[in-house]
Amino acid sequence: MGRAPCCDKAKVKRGPWSPEEDAKLKEYMAKHGTGGNWIALPQKAGLKRCGKSCRLRWLNYLRPNIKHGEFSDDEDRIICSLYANIGSRWSIIAAQLPGRTDNDIKNYWNTKLKKKLIMGSINPDALRKPQQAAHFSSLLHATSLPSSPSTPLSSSPSFTCSSNSYNYTLARSFTEPISFSSSPLSNNSFTTASMLQPQETFVGSMQNYQVKDNLIMFGGEASCSSSDGSWSNQMSHVKEEYEHGDGANNNTGQVGLQNYLHNGVEDGQKLMFSSGVAGHGVLNGWTGKPIGLWGENPLDYSLEEIKQLISTSSCNNFLFDENKTAEKAMYY
DNA sequence: AAGTTGCCCAACCGCCCATAC
DNA sequence: TGTATGGGCGGTTGGGCAACT
Numbered sequence A: 001m002g003r004a005p006c007c008d009k010a011k012v013k014r015g016p017w018s019p020e021e022d023a024k025l026k027e028y029m030a031k032h033g034t035g036g037n038w039i040a041l042p043q044k045a046g047l048k049r050c051g052k053s054c055r056l057r058w059l060n061y062l063r064p065n066i067k068h069g070e071f072s073d074d075e076d077r078i079i080c081s082l083y084a085n086i087g088s089r090w091s092i093i094a095a096q097l098p099g100r101t102d103n104d105i106k107n108y109w110n111t112k113l114k115k116k117l118i119m120g121s122i123n124p125d126a127l128r129k130p131q132q133a134a135h136f137s138s139l140l141h142a143t144s145l146p147s148s149p150s151t152p153l154s155s156s157p158s159f160t161c162s163s164n165s166y167n168y169t170l171a172r173s174f175t176e177p178i179s180f181s182s183s184p185l186s187n188n189s190f191t192t193a194s195m196l197q198p199q200e201t202f203v204g205s206m207q208n209y210q211v212k213d214n215l216i217m218f219g220g221e222a223s224c225s226s227s228d229g230s231w232s233n234q235m236s237h238v239k240e241e242y243e244h245g246d247g248a249n250n251n252t253g254q255v256g257l258q259n260y261l262h263n264g265v266e267d268g269q270k271l272m273f274s275s276g277v278a279g280h281g282v283l284n285g286w287t288g289k290p291i292g293l294w295g296e297n298p299l300d301y302s303l304e305e306i307k308q309l310i311s312t313s314s315c316n317n318f319l320f321d322e323n324k325t326a327e328k329a330m331y332y
Numbered sequence B: 001a002a003g004t005t006g007c008c009c010a011a012c013c014g015c016c017c018a019t020a021c
Numbered sequence C: 001t002g003t004a005t006g007g008g009c010g011g012t013t014g015g016g017c018a019a020c021t
Helices: A019-032 A041-045 A051-062 A073-086 A090-095 A102-119 A124-128 A130-137 A236-243 A254-264 A303-312 A322-328
Strands: A138-142 A158-161 A166-170 A180-184 A209-212 A215-218 A270-275 A283-288
Touching: A019 A041, A019 A051, A041 A051, A051 A102, A073 A090, A073 A102, A090 A102
Parallel strands: A138 A283, A215 A270
Antiparallel strands: A138 A158, A158 A166, A166 A180, A209 A215, A270 A283
């Protein structure tokens, strides 16, 4: 048996929003906000609309800083790369494109970008650009986590982004805001100047992380993510782990995070690191457990492979073809 | 000029999940 | 602990419009 509808469909107005309705909603939001209850909002605001409809209208069109119009080439690449990585997780993809909404991106992908890819008007090389990989969705894999949660961190666990030869080192002390530093490992084919200087700390505090489904995101920009940018209510279990560190030995957070990395992170779960540097202010990385399974960057998908994904993906819960999936254990 | 087709995108639908009770 | 409720999100729909015949 399905659940009861959220409102009486017969009594609410449907279809396109009028300027008057927009104005009412805007005015109400400016004065009161949602009040934490979208269902009750229409009545309070004098709108004959379903609460969900109000929410959608606000989040997708009326809230400040919404960006409409043409997508840039950079945005195209971000969307393609992330789609190849995580599939149709539009809210997550939207979180990486300031001002864009998941609905916007979803529509853009379905109507234009998919075709662009198939027609070959997106340069496949762009999808492989190292700076793109590092900038938007670097895959990191942990290389030196302690073998058990009870083992103190004898050395800093490191997360290596294999595609661009960067080594991200997890700061050892979690009593301070968690941070990562970067250092180029070798002569890279691209410059770091626009991104990170060696040893530059780039990720913000542990207090600023988010969990969504099997993804853990550090940083990010709530104000422009997804439909509403709200991940906070889904972060509780990680936060708890983090906060349950041993305060007595001043390792608060360290044990918690260790526990989380070893226990809290389910198999196949990913960590996503995000910070506000360069370009759109987003630098991401992914890592996951089991450790070490990701030997290569999933961004290294060729145009042909992405095309194949498009043509074969009737279900969105897989990301890669069978062989790739098994090889990389990229389920989530 | 009229009819048809295809595209775009705003809005809706329905399921899932978290939380309150 | 079970149930009800609200929020979030991906998939789908359908109206409006432009392009085409």
